[in-house]
């Protein structure tokens with residue numbers, strides 16, 4: 001740890017494995033399928049990770065980056081030998097579980113897509129709050145990034161840089177639509193920062209894309225109740241935005257969920273510019289493609305425990 005400024009106060013992410021205290025369920029509609037799906041979140045033993053269970057098919061899918069089969073509009077998990085067994089739009093629920101520090105849980109669904117609810121992670125976080133969280137008996141390993149890893153697509157890029165003590169995230173976006181414009185946000189991911197800064201930010205789309213998606217048989221469950229719709233300088237939702245930079249906050253929320261598919265909390269600095277589900281997944285594939293890029297931090301005792309507590313949230317350069 002030599003060379004790191006000792007003055008940086010830290011709050012490390014949860015380092016004891018945690019699961020839900022009790023089972024909890026809900027019913028909702030899938031954004032893309034329009035299908036009504038029942039979801040149950042269940043406690044799970046140490047070492048389980050997050051597992052999606054299609055109860056209608058009797059198939060379990062581990063929530064892992066190498067089980068991602070589609071990233072066009074949302075992140076879809078699946079199994080290569082069971083093309084019918086897929087679970088779509090996992091990213092907001094994954095973000096809520098990771099943001100709340102849940103290491104182990106079974107997510108049962110009786111259909112192909114996690115319900116969209118209001119388009120944010122607030123409903124999933126509410127369910128987790130209602131179920132409660134318990135600490136388990138084992139430490140939670142973290143994935144420490146040892147070398148910079150970067151993926152690009154045109155102007156867009158996503159990077160992980162070494163930073164062994166926490167998971168810091170920076171995101172910037174740039175849209176022609178004046179209602180979005182340019183926005184940027186930096187934060188250290190903790191259960192508190194996730195809840196306060198990211199969880200309520202809703203998914204968004206451009207009005208021009210809605211009809212295209214409908215024609216392609218997508219966004220069948222979409223409405224102004226579960227997405228922000230932007231037309232040029234206008235936000236079409238009658239109640240407007242929840243925060244002026246809700247868009248970049250949602251992009252960070254998506255990145256939290258997508259990067260949770262690493263299978264354990266990251267210790268790194270993430271920098272994303274105009275990223276989405278595809279680049280987020282490519283970033284994890286690139287990270288794990290070379291064993292020299294990362295290592296497991298097995299036990300929290302190996303880390304220094306600074307006396308100080310929480311760094312005031314680094315915030316927030318709104319460039320709009």
Ligand SMILES: [Zn+2]
Nearest residue numbers: 091092203254
């Ligand atoms: Zn999203």
